Amino acid sequence: MEHDETNTCSYHMAGSLPAGGDHLGGAFGQSPTLEHWYPQRLRVELLHRNGVDADPLGADFDYAAAFATIDLEELKQDIKTLLTTSVDWWPADYGNYGPQMIRMAWHAAGTYRIADGRGGAGTAMQRFAPIGSWWDNGNTDKSRRLLQPIKHKYGNALSWADLMVLTGNCSLELMGLPTYGFGGGRLDAWEPDDGTWWGPEVWNPHDVHSGDDMVSRDERWHGQNGDEDYDLQSPLAASHQALIYVNPEGPYANGDPMGSARDIRVTFTRMAMNDEETVALIAGGHAFGKSHGQVPATEIGPSPELAPIEQMGLGWHNPRGTGNAEFTSTNGIEGSWTQDPTRWDNSYLENLFGHEWEQTKSPAGALQWTPKDPDAPRTPDAHVPGQTHALMMMTSDIALKVDPEYRKVCEKFLADFDTFTLAFSKAWYKLTHRDMGPKHRYLGPEVTIQDELLWQDPLPDAEGVPIGDADVEALKAAVRAAGINSSDLVFTAYSAASTYRDSDKRGGANGGRIALAPQKDWAVNRRTVPVVEALQRIQQQHPSVSLADLVVLAGCVGVEDAARAAGVEVTVPFTPGRVDTTQERTDIEMFEWLRPIADGFRNFRSERFEQFAPGVALEQVFLDRANLLTLTAPEWTVLTGGLRVLGTNWDGSDVGVLTHRVGTLSTDWFVNLTDTDLVWTKTDDTETVFAGTVQATGEQRWTASRHDLVFGSNAQLRSVVDAYAGSDGQERFVHDFVAAWDKLMMLDRFDVKGHRRYGPMAA
Structure with a gap:
């Protein structure tokens, strides 16, 4: 806010501000906040939390390489020595810190939930609010403080998340339990998670447990x-x-x-x-x-x-x-x-x-x-x-x-x-590793490899050498010769990749599970069935390629052809090496939790929506999906706009498509969404579909969903839309869409991405 030379504000305020100094008073960082004023506001900024700017180790830090420098046996011995060395400021029960460290590790991992994959020990969120201050985590702060000398000795080569779980394992071993194994590779978060929904109750953190269940359970x-x-x-x-x-x-x-x-x-x-x-x-x-x-x-x-x-x-x-x-x-x-x-x-x-x-x-x-x-x-x-x-x-x-x-x-x-x-032993291993994703992410000599555990969504080892450039070009030609339109190719590749969720590293295109139950039977995936069958026929003629790779490559073909139709020549990056798994290696019950109740990228709203998300706006679920896909606000926006003009609605409808050139990777969606000649009105009381009519004539020009209109109504998203709606936006849009598309296709490729949070490993 600007002040004039008399130090008075530009709106009425009792008194005037003193000259000089900062004028933050008691209001800086305190309520009322935006959430206080506008509780229904879509918190798009959540997509940019825990980014590289918050990370003191930077984007180039290679945790796998750092962890490999640790002598695990020496580290474990250091931990076990600490466990039986009681200190005065927090004496050990029975002279052994093991039991309280088991509780610390258990409570860190025990927040995991299968519905959205959030929680778990993977980022050491127990260090931050709200989890670290839950009454049920009372005195876990003492356990972590006791471990501080170990953390400082090994520095950044040992994350807090790995240290907490490993200490739980060492505690069990010290007291006589043969553990099932340990896999390192957890990357610490550097700021609190204030985006995960932990329940509908209005919980007062000043309250403590008093035997009345803290708050009413009935709301959840x-x-x-x-x-x-x-x-x-x-x-x-x-x-x-x-x-x-x-x-x-x-x-x-x-x-x-x-x-x-x-x-x-x-x-x-x-x-x-x-x-x-x-x-x-x-x-x-x-x-x-x-x-x-x-x-x-x-x-x-x-x-x-x-x-x-x-x-x-x-x-x-x-x-x-x-x-x-x-x-x-x-x-x-x-x-x-x-x-x-x-x-x-x-x-x-x-x-x-x-x-x-x-x-x-x-x-x-x-x-x-x-x-x-x-x-x-x-x-x-x-x-x-x-x-x-x-x-x-x-x-x-x-x-x-x-x-x-x-x-x-x-x-x-x-x-x-x-x-x-x-x-x-096996249940503890599952508890403490459930949110780590595929075993490609596990580090260290104690990774349990003798069993194939179904909860790890196992994939077979890749055989032979991945397909080369000549194979890729031959396969692209075969896909184009099959006559499948760009919309269906892109829709199928997106459908395979979009099951990924970064919360527990599950899902994604690798494994080819788009052709297996339960995913092939989901209503939202109906359009993929004939495409997958056509690609399987191509695969029979080219047995060196996996179906998983072919689905992704076919999507790349669709994007390239759509960009060419828009006048932009581009080669979409493709990294081969995916494998196909089997139905026997697929836990149908657990994969059912990946079935979306809504997917704004495909303009999908399930009949189960009200059952699983009563009273929740569709755009909130859309934001959650973008968050699980690790998308930034610009990436979320360009993917939505691009998928719309490519005609990737789950049911083939024209809701939100906002173009007469379906299949062309144009900026039409951005231009027409921000058309000031249009007035948008709801078509029924559900407020899920809206009609866009020309204000002067009343002519209906488009229909769109809440998934679309949020990009025009939310100030932060609309500012991104404006960046592509201008006359100079076309080429930038295509290249940004391709980059976001490649990121989406690579989300589950931990076999090549390594252990960096920001971007792929350097060559």
């Missing part, structure tokens, strides 16, 4: 606990805001084990775990350590994000006693599940099924369970020598005993400890 649940329609809103996984899984005291902290079992099944299924994996993780995790509940939550200080500046990023200050050791309070439940909390054994299940349990309360007032038998085994105090305590179970533990299906798994593990050990 459908139906009542126990009903057939009982489920969580998609894409959520945790039972409510600020928890990793479920309330350990039961739904609404009501102490109901059967209700807890239903919550557990819903939430762990949403985190891509079946019943056996669920029991293995709970029983295995609770074989170690203890829960802390010595002080009521109302006495505990604020979370790290709200703590006073002098606490240097540590939160949850405890005013009782030393504030730690025997005075520690975390989730409010107090006690240990086993007699030897730092040793891997089967005593958790033996105790759970060997005793009858009654509800009691912790010193902090939380519901928990104690053996009815006064002669039941006791557990040692974590800090006071010679002192013992009654064993403890949570309501979520008793749930495994009362639920018939969980009970069967428990009895299986009780009868065969080796089976339980392997099940927990």
Whole structure:
């Protein structure tokens, strides 16, 4: 805002500003924000978060090369030494930090959810708000601070994300569990994620857990606990805001084990775990350590994000006693599940099924369970020598005993400890690696390669040498000779590649799954079926090319021909080397989660939209898809405009096409979207399709969807549209479209991209 020479503002304001200095006052960075003023505003800026400008390592940092310099055995020994070296400022329970480090790693990985692939340990988001300040993550800040000497010793060759998971593994090994393996390769984020939707509740971060489930769960649940329609809103996984899984005291902290079992099944299924994996993780995790509940939550200080500046990023200050050791309070439940909390054994299940349990309360007032038998085994105090305590179970533990299906798994593990050990090892490996994507991204000598794990979306190894330039030209000629129009070629390649989501690195064109169930059967992919069949006939004549490569190459042909029709000669980059997988290597149930409920690039809105995204505007889902595809606002805009004029609507309609030259890579969409002679009006009460009529005559010229009009209504997107709508925009548009197209086709090519976040590896 500009001021005149009398230092008064250009709008009415009581008083005048003092001369000189900064005039930020108390308003800088504080409310009211844009979100406060305009809560429905499309937050396009989310596409540009966590970019190279926030990264102190820069665009050229090669994490794979840096990680390779680490002696993993030396690193693991350093971690294990730290685990048994207690420090005064945060003493180790039982003289071993292992249990609390397992919790840290578990809670980092446990935010993962299968619906949109977000969460997980992959970027060490536990360091930032909101996750790092969730009540369920209480005192994980101490675990990470304890690891700081290790992080500083190995520097940038070891990401926080890899260190946290590896420390969990080392903790398990130190206490006797043979782990299934470890893959490095996680790249740290450098700023908070404020774009992931963690739930509809208006959660007050100043509040702490007080036994009332923090906030009402009802806003995220459908139906009542126990009903057939009982489920969580998609894409959520945790039972409510600020928890990793479920309330350990039961739904609404009501102490109901059967209700807890239903919550557990819903939430762990949403985190891509079946019943056996669920029991293995709970029983295995609770074989170690203890829960802390010595002080009521109302006495505990604020979370790290709200703590006073002098606490240097540590939160949850405890005013009782030393504030730690025997005075520690975390989730409010107090006690240990086993007699030897730092040793891997089967005593958790033996105790759970060997005793009858009654509800009691912790010193902090939380519901928990104690053996009815006064002669039941006791557990040692974590800090006071010679002192013992009654064993403890949570309501979520008793749930495994009362639920018939969980009970069967428990009895299986009780009868065969080796089976339980392997099940927990594999479930832990899945938990901590689920969001890493294909094994091309795994680093280090402990990558588990002996098994082909279905949840990793396995691809066969490439055989022979990738096709060369002469093969590419022959295949292009064969595609053109087949007579498939550019629109269908581009639509099919886009449909194959667009399943990719960067959140958990799943999907994409590699593997050729566009020809397999479930993707070939999705309504949005109907147009791809005859194209894929035609390309398979070409492949029979050229067996050296994979179908996956051929689909992408055919899309490149479509783009080149459409650009030529617009008067611009261009060669679309093509990188061969994709492989075709099989139906047996495809987990149909898990791939169903990749099926879009809406896809603005193809002007698609599923009949399931209201079920999975009630009350959500289509443009918000479109922004989310652009975000999962790692697109910038300009890339999002040019891809949308280009795909429209190429006629790639899922149903072949002309909604939003905004050109009479379909199949020509022109700027017509940009020009006609910003035509000031047009007035746009909704065609029905759903406000999903709009008519563009000439203001002077009332003649209807176009129809468009919300997916289109958002690029004219949102100020940030409209400014990008203007860059291509001008008279000098055509050639720039074609080249920018080709660059964005190549990026889209290469999103899943970790076999050639390496471990850099920004762009491909240097040659």
